Amino acid sequence: MNPHALLATVAALVLLPAQAADMNKVLRVALNAPETGFDPAKVSDLYSSTVTENIFDPLVTYDYLARPAKLIPNTVSALPSISADGKVYTFRLKPGIFFAADPAFKGKKRELTAADYAYSIKRHLDPGIHSPWSFLVDGRFVGGNELVKAAGKGALNYDAPLEGIKVLDKYTLQLTLTETNFNFLPILAMPAFGAVAREVIKAHRDNTNAHPVGTGPYLLKEWKPGSRIVLEANPGFRKLVFNATPGSDPLDKAVVQALQGKTLPQVGRIEISVIEEEQPLWLSFLNRQLDISGIPQVALQSALVIDPKNPLKVRLAESYARQGIQLQRQLLPEITFHFFNMQDPVVGGDSKDKIALRRAIAMSFPVSEAIASIRRGQAVPMNYIVPPGVAGHNPAFRGAPKYDPAAANALLDRFGYRVGADGYRTRPDGKPLAIELACGTSSTDKQWNEYWQKTFDTLKIRLGFRQGKWNELSKANHQGKLQMWGMAWGADYPDGENFMQLLYGRNAGDSNAADFKNADYDRLFEASLKLPHGPQRNQLYDAMNKIAVAQQPWIFGDIRMRSTLAHSYVKGLKLHPLLNTSWRYLDLQK
Amino acid sequence: MPHSSPPPAAPHPHNSLTRIGWRRLRRDRVGFAALCIVGAYLLLALAAWSGLVASHWQDEVAHPYAPPTLFAGSAPHHLELDAADIDAADRRAASAAAQDSSGATGLSADEDPLAADLAAAEQQSAQYRSAGQARADSLPLGADQRGRDVLQKLLQGSATSLQVGIAGALLALAIGTVLGALSGYFGGLLDDLLMWGYSVFTSVPDMLLLLAFAAVSGRGIGTVVLVMAFTSWTGTFRLMRAEFLKHKGRDYVRAADAIGAGHGRRMFHHILPNVGHLLLVQFSMLTVALIKYEAILSFLGFGVGVTQVSWGAMLAEAPAELLQGYWWQMLAVTLCMSLLVTAFSLLADSLRDALDPKVK
Numbered sequence: 001m002n003p004h005a006l007l008a009t010v011a012a013l014v015l016l017p018a019q020a021a022d023m024n025k026v027l028r029v030a031l032n033a034p035e036t037g038f039d040p041a042k043v044s045d046l047y048s049s050t051v052t053e054n055i056f057d058p059l060v061t062y063d064y065l066a067r068p069a070k071l072i073p074n075t076v077s078a079l080p081s082i083s084a085d086g087k088v089y090t091f092r093l094k095p096g097i098f099f100a101a102d103p104a105f106k107g108k109k110r111e112l113t114a115a116d117y118a119y120s121i122k123r124h125l126d127p128g129i130h131s132p133w134s135f136l137v138d139g140r141f142v143g144g145n146e147l148v149k150a151a152g153k154g155a156l157n158y159d160a161p162l163e164g165i166k167v168l169d170k171y172t173l174q175l176t177l178t179e180t181n182f183n184f185l186p187i188l189a190m191p192a193f194g195a196v197a198r199e200v201i202k203a204h205r206d207n208t209n210a211h212p213v214g215t216g217p218y219l220l221k222e223w224k225p226g227s228r229i230v231l232e233a234n235p236g237f238r239k240l241v242f243n244a245t246p247g248s249d250p251l252d253k254a255v256v257q258a259l260q261g262k263t264l265p266q267v268g269r270i271e272i273s274v275i276e277e278e279q280p281l282w283l284s285f286l287n288r289q290l291d292i293s294g295i296p297q298v299a300l301q302s303a304l305v306i307d308p309k310n311p312l313k314v315r316l317a318e319s320y321a322r323q324g325i326q327l328q329r330q331l332l333p334e335i336t337f338h339f340f341n342m343q344d345p346v347v348g349g350d351s352k353d354k355i356a357l358r359r360a361i362a363m364s365f366p367v368s369e370a371i372a373s374i375r376r377g378q379a380v381p382m383n384y385i386v387p388p389g390v391a392g393h394n395p396a397f398r399g400a401p402k403y404d405p406a407a408a409n410a411l412l413d414r415f416g417y418r419v420g421a422d423g424y425r426t427r428p429d430g431k432p433l434a435i436e437l438a439c440g441t442s443s444t445d446k447q448w449n450e451y452w453q454k455t456f457d458t459l460k461i462r463l464g465f466r467q468g469k470w471n472e473l474s475k476a477n478h479q480g481k482l483q484m485w486g487m488a489w490g491a492d493y494p495d496g497e498n499f500m501q502l503l504y505g506r507n508a509g510d511s512n513a514a515d516f517k518n519a520d521y522d523r524l525f526e527a528s529l530k531l532p533h534g535p536q537r538n539q540l541y542d543a544m545n546k547i548a549v550a551q552q553p554w555i556f557g558d559i560r561m562r563s564t565l566a567h568s569y570v571k572g573l574k575l576h577p578l579l580n581t582s583w584r585y586l587d588l589q590k
Numbered sequence: 591m592p593h594s595s596p597p598p599a600a601p602h603p604h605n606s607l608t609r610i611g612w613r614r615l616r617r618d619r620v621g622f623a624a625l626c627i628v629g630a631y632l633l634l635a636l637a638a639w640s641g642l643v644a645s646h647w648q649d650e651v652a653h654p655y656a657p658p659t660l661f662a663g664s665a666p667h668h669l670e671l672d673a674a675d676i677d678a679a680d681r682r683a684a685s686a687a688a689q690d691s692s693g694a695t696g697l698s699a700d701e702d703p704l705a706a707d708l709a710a711a712e713q714q715s716a717q718y719r720s721a722g723q724a725r726a727d728s729l730p731l732g733a734d735q736r737g738r739d740v741l742q743k744l745l746q747g748s749a750t751s752l753q754v755g756i757a758g759a760l761l762a763l764a765i766g767t768v769l770g771a772l773s774g775y776f777g778g779l780l781d782d783l784l785m786w787g788y789s790v791f792t793s794v795p796d797m798l799l800l801l802a803f804a805a806v807s808g809r810g811i812g813t814v815v816l817v818m819a820f821t822s823w824t825g826t827f828r829l830m831r832a833e834f835l836k837h838k839g840r841d842y843v844r845a846a847d848a849i850g851a852g853h854g855r856r857m858f859h860h861i862l863p864n865v866g867h868l869l870l871v872q873f874s875m876l877t878v879a880l881i882k883y884e885a886i887l888s889f890l891g892f893g894v895g896v897t898q899v900s901w902g903a904m905l906a907e908a909p910a911e912l913l914q915g916y917w918w919q920m921l922a923v924t925l926c927m928s929l930l931v932t933a934f935s936l937l938a939d940s941l942r943d944a945l946d947p948k949v950k
Contacts, residue, residue: 279909298910301668308675310682352703359704368680369673373654373735377671381680383696395687398696403673406718410711411704441891443906449896450736465895542695549697550704 020263021233025588027267028290030275034226037209039201040192041123044132046490049191050580051229051272056194056214059091059117059173060185062578064585065244065252068389069494069578071185075112075195075215079185086180086532091117093171100234102213104203109236112215114173116195118165119158121175123201124192126156133192135501135511136492140184141165142176158198182532183391186493191580217265217584229272231583233265240264242585251328251574258571258587265584266572285565291588292566292573297444300376304563311377312561324568329561330575333389333491335382335499336557338365338437339514344483346427347435348515350551353415353428358552360408361435363401364455371558374447379558385499385545387559389577391533392496392541399549400556405458412459425460434462438473438485448486477513486557487513494578495533496541500525503548516553607867607945614944621940627933631752638749647742647899652726652733655916658740662728666915732918734907740919743899744926750900751927754814754884759876761819763826763869770830771857775838781831791824800883804892814893818880826872833865867945874938878931885927901927 035048040056043049061074073079080091097112099105124131125138125148139145141164151157166174177184187193194214204211212220217237222230242259246252259266275281278296285293295303304314304327316327340358342348347358371379383399386392416428427433437452439445449465456463466473466482476482492498501507504525505517524540524547531537548554566573571587615621637643657665699705726733731740773784791799803817837843838861846860881901887893888902901923908920 279913282913296913298913301914306669306671308669308671310679311671311675312679352707356704356707359708366673368676371676372671372673377676377679380683381676383684394695396684396695398684404712404715406715407708407711409718410714411707413714414707414711443891443910446891446896446906447735453896546697546701550702 020239021265021268023233023268025267026269026271027292027583027586027588028271028273029292029583030273030281030284030290032281032294033276034274035229038212038220038223039208040120040194040196040212041126041129041131041133042209044192046580047274051220051231052194052212053191053216053580054218054231054270054583055212055216055220056191056196057097057112057216058189058191058194060189062189062576064576064579064582065246065255065574067577069576071189074189082182082185086182087177089175089177089184090168091173091175093117093173094238095171097215097238098236099197099200099215100213100219100236102197102200102203102211104197104200104213110197110199112195113170114167115170116197117173117193118162118167119198120195121165121193122156122158122162123196127151127153128155131192133190135507136187140177140179140181142178144178180530183493183495183497186495189578190492218270221269227274229274231270231272233268237265255572255574255585258589259585262587266587267583270583288567291570292564295563295565297374297376300378300563303565306377311372312380314378314563316565320565326566326568326570326573328564328566328573328575330564330577331380331388332560332562333387333494333577334488335385335387335559336486336488337382338484338486338555338557340553341477341480341483341515342517342553343480343515346433347483350518353417355550355552356411356415357417358555359401360412360459361455361461362552362555363403363408363411364405364459365555366403366451366455367400367556367558368403370448370451374444374451375558375560378561378563380561382556382559385502385548386496386541387491387499390491390494390496390499392500392538394538394542394545397542397545399545401549405455409459417461419460423460424462432462434464436464436466436483438466438468438476438482440470440473441467478509480509480515485513491578496537497529500528500541500544503544503553514553516548516551518547518551521547611867611941611944615940618940618944620936621944624933624936624940627929628937631748631930631933634745635749635752638745639753644742644745644749647738647746648897649723649739650725650737651723651739652729652737654733654735654737655911655914656726656728656733656737658732658918659728659730661918665732668914731922732916734919735911740922743904743919744922747899747901747904747923748926748930750811750894750898751881751884751902752930754811754818754900755877755881757815758818758822758880758884759873761815762823762876762880763873765819766823766826766872767830767862767869769823770827771834771862773827774831774834775853775857775861777835784827784831788824788827791821796821797886800887801890801892804887810895811898814884814887817887818883822876822879822883826869826876829868829872830865833868834861837861837864867941870945871938871942874934874941878934878938881927881931881934 031047031050033047035051036043036045037048038052038055040052043052057075059074059076060071060079063070063072071079075093075097076091077094078092080089082089091114093112093114095111099110099112121137123129124133124136125144127148128151137144141162143163147156147160147162164176164178166176168174194216197213200211200213201208210223217234218231219234220229221232222228240263242262242264244256244260246256275284278298281293282296282299284290303317303320305317307313316325340347348354367381371377371381381400384394384397388395412425417425417433420426425433435456439449453463468476473482473485477485489499489502502511503514503516503521504512505522508515508517521544524544528537528540531540562575564575569588569590571589572585573582576582615625634643654670702708725737729739729741731744733739734743769784773781799821800817803820804813807813807817834857843856843860846856851860884893884900885902885905888900889906891906893902894900904919904923911917911919
């Protein structure tokens with residue numbers, strides 16, 4: 001962290017809970033896609049996580065203002081002590097934190113204890129739950145594998161002693177990892193690892209997704225799936241006072257000025273609508289029916305004045321700036337890419353002719369043109385598996401092949417993909433060549449598909465589209481039935497490991513959607529796990545990136561720049577690279 | 591022996607219903623104009639199918655959203671970035687990063703299994719290189735996001751929409767007529783069964799049925815035609831059932847029975863020609879309805895794929911364009927579609943009048 005970075009601390013005084021939130025302050029926001037539910041161990045989509053983040057408390061969280069993102073204690077009194085070998089993490093919980101009221105507690109106040117965190121973390125190991133986050137915890141904790149094996153396909157025995165996740169006393173939790181890992185803490189800051197109460201899960205075991213009960217600043221008041229979610233300030237939330245010293249950044253100064261000394265949260269009610277279409281979303285924001293919104297692709301040019309020399313340098317259009325609308329921008333800690341199914345008989349495999357086919361397709365996809373026309377310049381080409389802003393990124397590495405469809409055609413000729421009588425190429429063994437690309441059904445998907453069609457037309461390869469809903473395609477991919485598909489991966493925690501694991505052989509079929517299995521890559525990845533962030537690990541990451549570039553399991557896409565707008569009366573807003581929302585820090589001064 | 595041969599019978603004027611109808615239609619000015627318009631559309635569609643016009647509709651011939659020539663001055667001017675802008679910005683960022691660290695890195699030639707082949711391919715790539723085409727600043731009807739000519743898309747789209755409308759209507763008519771004929775002619779258990787089927791189909795809202803069929807089948811013109819035929823045969827079925835019920839007891843059918851005509855011959859040789867005029871009217875009404883359905887399906891993303899274009903697919907691009915002030919594609923499609931749909935409806939009206947045997 002550089003010396004000028006400001007030090008912001010959120011002082012938490014354990015006093016009697018004081019309801020500070022003003023129930024008349026209603027924040028209205030929208031999600032672009034339907035949520036799936038609110039059980040932290042069952043959901044992994046961004047939309048559900050925006051809600052669970054505000055209901056459940058993880059052990060640690062991020063400082064609101066500090067950049068790069070900095071971990072701070074949340075329900076613990078200090079960051080955990082980590083043993084010298086990087087294996088034992090010990091957490092001390094703050095006493096006096098209580099769960100929101102629920103009939104499962106039978107009218108008693110229910111205090112948050114270390115056992116709740118042990119239970120909540122174990123849930124991700126439970127084969128009966130199928131947590132989408134299991135790849136983060138599988139094999140991590142001492143004795144974890146044995147416990148999971150004992151459970152078979154049934155429920156985990158939560159009461160059996162587990163060396164890796166141990167409750168030392170009511171407020172002390174000790175995690176013991178199987179391997180040295182100094183980068184484990186950010187994982188515990190994810191909303192997925194917030195504390196749930198065992199009796200609530202038990203009472204609502206048929207539908208845990210609909211009954212989120214946590215210790216966080218908000219509680220679920222109303223839920224119409226896929227349409228409307230209402231959160232209300234948790235009256236029993238611990239007293240949390242905003243206290244930060246701003247640095248020189250004017251945005252930080254404004255945030256501190258709006259919030260200093262105030263009890264969080266200020267907003268009493270949050271109304272979340274699901275609006276999937278871009279146009280109504282945008283019109284709702286302009287009509288002040290929404291307080292905060294992104295800018296849809298089609299409105300980018302009218303809302304932003306873009307500098308053609310440097311498309312990422314923009315300012316808000318005059319008509320909006322005059323209304324006092326605030327613009328905040330952030331390069332997302334994410335990557336988008338298309339992958340090949342590496343086990344597929346046509347596009348997969350590591351023989352030179354297969355690599356040549358994948359390389360030719362990568363060389364012919366006009367990434368820059370798509371950024372210009374579809375993203376309106378609000379993205380940068382991806383060149384490294386770890387995106388900027390995430391530990392381990394190398395800005396000097398150029399991983400994307402040069403756009404050159406003519407050379408790509410010549411390359412295919414050299415490897416025997418001959419153009420047949422019908423004008424399309426065949427495979428080297430003379431069999432017909434046709435590739436199927438999975439995609440969604442929205443109008444933006446259609447724009448991308450037109451570029452893909454163009455790419456394959458230039459290469460004279462037959463292309464088919466397999467349209468479907470995301471979850472259907474995801475299922476098909478797990479069964480190895482897709483040939484190509486596009487994906488975006490956002491940082492769950494700001495460490496390169498979260499991205500490099502996407503091609504790790506042992507995650508094949510899971511987070512390694514391409515089913516890429518390369519012994520050298522796996523060896524380097526395993527070595528990198530034992531190293532803290534630094535030049536030594538970066539060297540390994542460079543070597544792994546070279547393997548990915550040479551083997552071409554992916555076609556590198558782009559990294560999006562997010563533009564967020566808020567009306568003038570929204571105070572305290574600052575986009576965070578890892579927190580999904582800033583709702584608890586917002587104030588409305590109409 | 592002289593004998594008076596009867597004067598050769600003057601050829602009896604062939605006053606079939608069709609001929610009378612045609613004469614009446616010629617006299618109906620509105621109906622005739624509508625017929626000419628529909629005919630013109632059909633000719634254009636034929637030309638587009640056969641590749642005579644608009645076969646290059648996918649070529650990017652103009653700048654993105656190039657305006658119509660007449661309105662070039664008043665069209666909205668947004669900055670349209672191109673690939674060169676993005677590449678230039680990316681190069682600047684890369685060179686800045688390279689100065690910070692030890693220099694730009696990446697896969698070196700000896701680490702790339704394809705290095706030698708790529709170098710050779712570079713040498714051999716001349717045959718695939720083509721000079722970049724100059725792009726127009728304006729077009730008669732403007733351009734879309736990728737700089738494709740809206741006029742060409744419109745012609746190709748009309749062909750697709752007409753193809754879908756006519757093929758769908760014919761198929762729906764065939765299903766409806768055969769089932770209606772069976773149901774009305776034979777009655778009894780078969781009639782009951784078919785009526786049950788009919789009731790099930792009509793109890794589900796049309797649009798829902800359409801989307802349900804579209805969701806389970808793949809993409810493409812063929813699917814759209816099938817989906818629409820399967821959902822819109824019910825009107826024809828009901829009509830034909832009633833007609834066959836009415837006609838099967840008529841004298842001429844009984845006479846046919848008496849001289850030994852089989853069921854099939856009675857149904858399709860004797861009764862069918864007498865209800866044919868109704869089918870013609872049904873056909874034009876169905877075509878209109880199906881052209882509109884196709885537009886809705888494509889608008890919702892269930893229609894034709896990216897290698898084809900239809901009016902609905904063009905309209906699907908309209909919301910995004912209108913938000914930015916690019917109105918030409920929507921206006922062109924709307925006008926073109928309104929004209930055909932109106933003409934077809936008027937034609938159906940006139941046909942009904944012209945072919946009604948009760949009107950003299």
